Amino acid sequence: MGKYDEFAKKVPMKERKGNLRFCAEMDGSFLNWESMSLRYGLVDETGVIPEETDRLHVHDYDEVILFLSQDAGNQLELGGELEVTLGTEGVRHRIDLPSCISIPAGTPHFSPLVRRVDRPFLYLAVAFNKEFKAEITDENAVQGEGPWIQFRAPYFDKVNVLNFSIRDPYHYASDIPEDSGGVGTLVDEHVAGFPMILGWQTVGKPHNMGPRRDDGLRHPHAHEDFDEMLAFFSLDPDNMTDLHGELSFSLGAEGEEEPVLCTESTVFPMRKGYFHLPLVFTKVDKPMIFMTLSRSRA
Numbered sequence: 248m249g250k251y252d253e254f255a256k257k258v259p260m261k262e263r264k265g266n267l268r269f270c271a272e273m274d275g276s277f278l279n280w281e282s283m284s285l286r287y288g289l290v291d292e293t294g295v296i297p298e299e300t301d302r303l304h305v306h307d308y309d310e311v312i313l314f315l316s317q318d319a320g321n322q323l324e325l326g327g328e329l330e331v332t333l334g335t336e337g338v339r340h341r342i343d344l345p346s347c348i349s350i351p352a353g354t355p356h357f358s359p360l361v362r363r364v365d366r367p368f369l370y371l372a373v374a375f376n377k378e379f380k381a382e383i384t385d386e387n388a389v390q391g392e393g394p395w396i397q398f399r400a401p402y403f404d405k406v407n408v409l410n411f412s413i414r415d416p417y418h419y420a421s422d423i424p425e426d427s428g429g430v431g432t433l434v435d436e437h438v439a440g441f442p443m444i445l446g447w448q449t450v451g452k453p454h455n456m457g458p459r460r461d462d463g464l465r466h467p468h469a470h471e472d473f474d475e476m477l478a479f480f481s482l483d484p485d486n487m488t489d490l491h492g493e494l495s496f497s498l499g500a501e502g503e504e505e506p507v508l509c510t511e512s513t514v515f516p517m518r519k520g521y522f523h524l525p526l527v528f529t530k531v532d533k534p535m536i537f538m539t540l541s542r543s544r545a
């Protein structure tokens with residue numbers, strides 16, 4: 248037992264929930280976090296994604312929903328098509344590229360409706376609340392019949408195609424960045440419209456993510472004013488638990504850091520002030536995802 252095992256939460260992946268081949272729900276009580284809940288899954292069929300309700304509803308918290316490619320070699324194409332309806336008028340947004348949907352507290356919406364699946368793709372919902380809950384605003388509203396979104400319309404800016412950059416983003420301030428063999432994207436306040444930072448990157452080969460300096464010394468990384476999550480997800484569509492690889496990072500209070508080893512899909516919700524890098528991917532037999540998430544400003 249490591250001293251910081253309490254921060255390692257194995258992703259509780261379940262098989263088949265509606266049109267999700269795999270699905271994991273991680274609310275605040277699971278994460279031991281007051282401020283965040285996650286839902287993660289692999290979409291392989293058409294239909295409404297199973298969330299709190301299939302009726303038009305609002306949340307009293309901000310939420311983002313990401314749709315991402317499951318194919319590490321092709322993060323620019325989603326592999327399917329879906330609709331998201333926002334606003335009381337039921338305006339529909341069509342999504343067929345990896346995208347982020349921003350749902351500020353109080354925005355009426357339906358759960359995403361998948362229209363086509365060419366190959367399974369990833370669904371990730373982040374609710375900035377300790378639980379998922381919904382208040383139905385119109386029992387009789389029907390999904391999938393409203394007008395399509397137009398330029399300059401309300402909510403036009405709430406659906407954004409994700410931009411990807413090659414290699415690890417340099418946000419970790421490594422002087423000697425190494426090729427991750429993958430690509431990454433970032434959702435921050437400029438995209439979401441409310442404070443958050445979500446980094447999502449594919450990891451394609453062993454590398455030292457750092458941060459590293461020319462002097463070779465350990466350079467600590469902690470945040471004094473916000474909690475942050477590190478997460479590692481398998482991209483294997485037949486087994487979303489096994490990372491098919493191994494990574495380690497140092498974690499803990501200053502001066503008391505311990506190496507943490509990870510070989511399965513795991514999230515690490517950490518309290519502010521805890522050091523949680525450097526990070527080294529030691530074995531990558533299949534590509535995996537490295538995610539960072541916090542309620543903070545860029």
Ligand SMILES: [Fe+2]
Nearest residue numbers: 298306358381
């Ligand atoms: Fe919702």
Ligand SMILES: [Fe+2]
Nearest residue numbers: 468470475523
């Ligand atoms: Fe961090």
